[in-house]
Amino acid sequence: MEQLRLEIKHLIINTLALEDTTPDDIADDMALFDATGLGLDSIDALEIGVALRKKYHLTIEANNADNREHFYSISNLAKLVDAQLKAAQLKDTQLNNQ
Amino acid sequence: MSDQITTKNTQVSTELAKWTIPIRKWAIWQDGVDQHTTPDVSFIDANSRRKLSRFAKMALKVAHDCSDDVPQAHFVFASQHGDIVRTTEMLFDLARQEELSPTVFSMSVLNACAGMYSIAKRDHSPSIAISAGASSFGYGLLEGAFHHLNHPDTPVIYVYVDETPPSIYGDTARMLTSAHAIGVLIADHATVNVSCQMTARASDADSTTAQSVSFMDGLLNHHNAHWEGEGMRWDWTYSER
Numbered sequence: 512m513e514q515l516r517l518e519i520k521h522l523i524i525n526t527l528a529l530e531d532t533t534p535d536d537i538a539d540d541m542a543l544f545d546a547t548g549l550g551l552d553s554i555d556a557l558e559i560g561v562a563l564r565k566k567y568h569l570t571i572e573a574n575n576a577d578n579r580e581h582f583y584s585i586s587n588l589a590k591l592v593d594a595q596l597k598a599a600q601l602k603d604t605q606l607n608n609q
Numbered sequence: 610m611s612d613q614i615t616t617k618n619t620q621v622s623t624e625l626a627k628w629t630i631p632i633r634k635w636a637i638w639q640d641g642v643d644q645h646t647t648p649d650v651s652f653i654d655a656n657s658r659r660k661l662s663r664f665a666k667m668a669l670k671v672a673h674d675c676s677d678d679v680p681q682a683h684f685v686f687a688s689q690h691g692d693i694v695r696t697t698e699m700l701f702d703l704a705r706q707e708e709l710s711p712t713v714f715s716m717s718v719l720n721a722c723a724g725m726y727s728i729a730k731r732d733h734s735p736s737i738a739i740s741a742g743a744s745s746f747g748y749g750l751l752e753g754a755f756h757h758l759n760h761p762d763t764p765v766i767y768v769y770v771d772e773t774p775p776s777i778y779g780d781t782a783r784m785l786t787s788a789h790a791i792g793v794l795i796a797d798h799a800t801v802n803v804s805c806q807m808t809a810r811a812s813d814a815d816s817t818t819a820q821s822v823s824f825m826d827g828l829l830n831h832h833n834a835h836w837e838g839e840g841m842r843w844d845w846t847y848s849e850r
Contacts, residue, residue, distance in 0.1 A: 527659060527712075528659040528660075529659060530655055530658075530659060531655070550656050551656075552656075554660075554711050554712050554715050555712070557711035558710060558711050558712050561708050561710065561711065564708070565708070
C-alpha cells in the first residue's frame with residue numbers, strides 16, 4: 512500500500528505539473544481539494560480521474576456520492592485503486608479457474 | 610472578361626469609419642530570432658500557472674505589463690487562431706481515440722485567457738473574446754475602442770495573441786512567422802493616440818504580413834502603419850501626447 516500511495520503521488524505531480532512539489536510534500540491524509548491542503552480544483556479532480564483510468568483501468572462512476580470521499584486524500588485514492596485492482600485480479604482468477 | 614479586369618484595377622475606396630484610441634500603456638512580447646521562449650508569469654499563483662499553455666502565458670504577460678496596475682478594466686481578447694497548438698494536440702488525441710485532458714480542454718476556449726486574468730487580478734469586470742479571420746486584430750481593437758468611447762471612465766485592456774499554426778495546416782495566406790502578443794491599455798492619461806481608419810476597397814493588393822504584425826511594427830518604430838485584406842484597408846496613425 513505504501514508503494515501504491517507513492518505511485519499515486521508521482522502520478523498526480525506529473526499529471527498536474529505541480530512545480531516544486533515532491534511526494535514528501537503530500538502527506539498521505541492531506542486534503543487534496545482544500546486550500547489548507549494541496550489546493551487542487553474540480554478540473555484537477557477530472558484530470559486525476561483520467562490519469563487513474565489510464566494507469567489502473569479504474570472505473571469511476573460520474574455521479575457516485577462516494578467520489579468526494581474517494582478523492583479526499585492519497586490514502587483514500589490508494590484504497591480505491593487497491594480495492595479495484597484486487598477485484599479485477601479475483602475476476603481473472605475465477606475466469607482462469609473456469 | 611475585360612469588365613472584371615477593369616473592376617479589379619479600379620481602386621474604389623469608401624471611407625467607412627475613423628476613430629481615435631487613447632493608449633496609456635502598451636506591451637509587446639514576441640519570439641526572438643530562432644528563439645522559442647516562454648514568458649515569465651510569476652505574478653500568477655503556482656496553482657493557476659501550471660495550467661497555462663505558452664499561448665496563455667503570452668496573453669497574461671502582456672495584459673499584466675500594460676495594465677498599469679489599474680484595479681478594474683474591461684478585458685477584450687482577440688486572436689485569429691486561438692490556442693491552435695493545444696487545440697491541434699486535442700484533435701490528434703481525438704483521432705487516436707484518447708481521452709482529452711480536462712485541463713487542456715477547459716483552457717482551449719477563446720475566452721480562457723480573459724477568465725484567467727480575471728481570476729489572477731480578482732477583477733470581476735466583463736470581458737469579451739473575438740475572432741474575426743485575418744482582421745481579428747483590427748476588430749478586437751475596434752471593440753476595445755468603442756467600449757472605452759461608451760464608458761470613458763473604465764479602462765480597457767486589449768490583448769491580441771497569435772502563434773504560428775502547426776505545419777499540418779500547410780501554408781496559409783499571410784502566414785505568421787513567429788508568435789507574438791500585444792497588450793494595450795485604452796484609458797485616459799494617454800501617452801500615445803492612435804487614429805484608426807477603415808476604408809472599404811476593391812483591391813488585389815492584400816498585405817503579405819499578418820495584421821497584428823503591421824500594427825506592432827508601427828507601434829515599435831513610431832511610424833504609421835496600414836494593412837489590406839478582406840476587402841478593407843486599415844490605416845493606423847500614431848501621435849505621441
